[in-house]
Amino acid sequence: MMYCRMFLGTILLLLSVTTGIFFWADRQVATQAQSLTSARREMVRQLQLTDLAIWTEARYSRHPSQADLFTPFQEFPGALEHFPAGSLLAPPSFNLNTQLKVALRAGGKS
Amino acid sequence: MKRHLKILEHALSSLRRRTGKSLAIIVVYAFTIAVLASVLFLTHALRTEANLLLTAAPDLIVQRQIAGRHELVPYQYAETIRQLPGVANVQPRLWGYYYDALTKANYTLMGVDQGLPAEWPLIEGRMPEDIAECAVGAGVAAVRGLRLDDDLALIDSSNIGRIFTVTGIFQPESSLLANDLVVMTTEELRDFFGFADGQATDLAVRIYNPREIDVIARKIKRELPETRPITRSEIVRTYDAVFNWRSGMLLTVFASALVAFCILAWDKATGLSAEERREIGILKAIGWDTADILLLKFWEGVAVALTAFLLGLVGALVHVFLLGAPLLSAVIKGWSVIFPDFELTPYLDLYQVCILAFLTITPYVVSTVIPSWKAAVTDPDSVMRM
Numbered sequence: 001m002m003y004c005r006m007f008l009g010t011i012l013l014l015l016s017v018t019t020g021i022f023f024w025a026d027r028q029v030a031t032q033a034q035s036l037t038s039a040r041r042e043m044v045r046q047l048q049l050t051d052l053a054i055w056t057e058a059r060y061s062r063h064p065s066q067a068d069l070f071t072p073f074q075e076f077p078g079a080l081e082h083f084p085a086g087s088l089l090a091p092p093s094f095n096l097n098t099q100l101k102v103a104l105r106a107g108g109k110s
Numbered sequence: 111m112k113r114h115l116k117i118l119e120h121a122l123s124s125l126r127r128r129t130g131k132s133l134a135i136i137v138v139y140a141f142t143i144a145v146l147a148s149v150l151f152l153t154h155a156l157r158t159e160a161n162l163l164l165t166a167a168p169d170l171i172v173q174r175q176i177a178g179r180h181e182l183v184p185y186q187y188a189e190t191i192r193q194l195p196g197v198a199n200v201q202p203r204l205w206g207y208y209y210d211a212l213t214k215a216n217y218t219l220m221g222v223d224q225g226l227p228a229e230w231p232l233i234e235g236r237m238p239e240d241i242a243e244c245a246v247g248a249g250v251a252a253v254r255g256l257r258l259d260d261d262l263a264l265i266d267s268s269n270i271g272r273i274f275t276v277t278g279i280f281q282p283e284s285s286l287l288a289n290d291l292v293v294m295t296t297e298e299l300r301d302f303f304g305f306a307d308g309q310a311t312d313l314a315v316r317i318y319n320p321r322e323i324d325v326i327a328r329k330i331k332r333e334l335p336e337t338r339p340i341t342r343s344e345i346v347r348t349y350d351a352v353f354n355w356r357s358g359m360l361l362t363v364f365a366s367a368l369v370a371f372c373i374l375a376w377d378k379a380t381g382l383s384a385e386e387r388r389e390i391g392i393l394k395a396i397g398w399d400t401a402d403i404l405l406l407k408f409w410e411g412v413a414v415a416l417t418a419f420l421l422g423l424v425g426a427l428v429h430v431f432l433l434g435a436p437l438l439s440a441v442i443k444g445w446s447v448i449f450p451d452f453e454l455t456p457y458l459d460l461y462q463v464c465i466l467a468f469l470t471i472t473p474y475v476v477s478t479v480i481p482s483w484k485a486a487v488t489d490p491d492s493v494m495r496m
Contacts, residue, residue, distance in 0.1 A: 003122035014420035021427045025456035032455045039231040044166040048203055048314045050345055053289040056216045057445035064352055065345040099255050
């Protein structure tokens, strides 16, 4: 019964890990519902936001709910990409190679 | 019970004899399940998050459209809407887009009234209160290397550079909402974009009774025919469509994983290896029933499928909720230079997990048992000779 014990032990271990993650998720949801989610909701209310800031490449993807649906050349708001090429080509990296900091000295010269 | 345990032991020792093949199947099977589950978990968490957060969005957004294009709204429209019974408040919103040639990123510039509270829980520093001040999202701060009290230079509509002092940075926890935002006072934004006085980008309308939202939207459309009222339920429905597992690239990922799983199941269902056939023949020859052999193959299938399912499930949970879905976000990122890290609240749906378990474990077990049944009902001598 060696293999049987090993198998049941593995399954029990995996089940415990899964259950643990589910309990952790449940606690996260409960605690975040009080703190983070309410803070985020307050932000939506105060700034009168209408959309999530996920896709910033086009106005219809930045604000899918506000896209002018009747306009020709606008895609369906559920579409994620206008051109298939976007799926293959990566966007430019945003890491700046050089950063200059300019500050005033005491004498007023920079 | 003891009989089942003994047959399971035999099934496991049989799998042990084919360690390489069994491990390969478990790895591929677990990976396929991890991909399927990741897509389901990510879309469900994003959809739930959007539903929860956007219920605080304005009841109605009123846009003006001319020749099918979005136009600025005159303040008089706000007055007209305010007169409608049931309308609690109408607030003009001033916002727009800005392409930053330096970082090749798009920002959303938003004007806020000075009456807002200065300190918020999700902002480091404070909101802008004066001209030449701004608060930026974590994404903007990252691409421009900004810290509190740094200067942010932007080019206005007259092609003149303007310097804003960063008074606040939205914390990464708010990235899902404010990653690309640059917030400044309404007057400053009006000046920056060159908006004419008395005009706004759109109007945010609050309504006393949520059940009257659709009626008031129809009234606004009747009073001001060139407007387009967007109700909050339409906003939420849009996100339901956007984060549906059937949409766009996620469907591609989901479909690829599903096809991979079908190939795996098909390969199992279409036949047994010569070694497996011989094993069944020997078992029949030494007196095992067809029912015993089917039970053996059933436990063999369950052992592989259950192990792979649980491994895949744990992999998907870790990938989406602990690591922020790095593999999927690379797929759905598109051309967004500024893209938020997914720090998602782990909303899980047990129903989805059960459906996934049923749809992935059952076909595999069935496709393990059926070819064995075909071999088990054949004469052991001819099975061993095949």
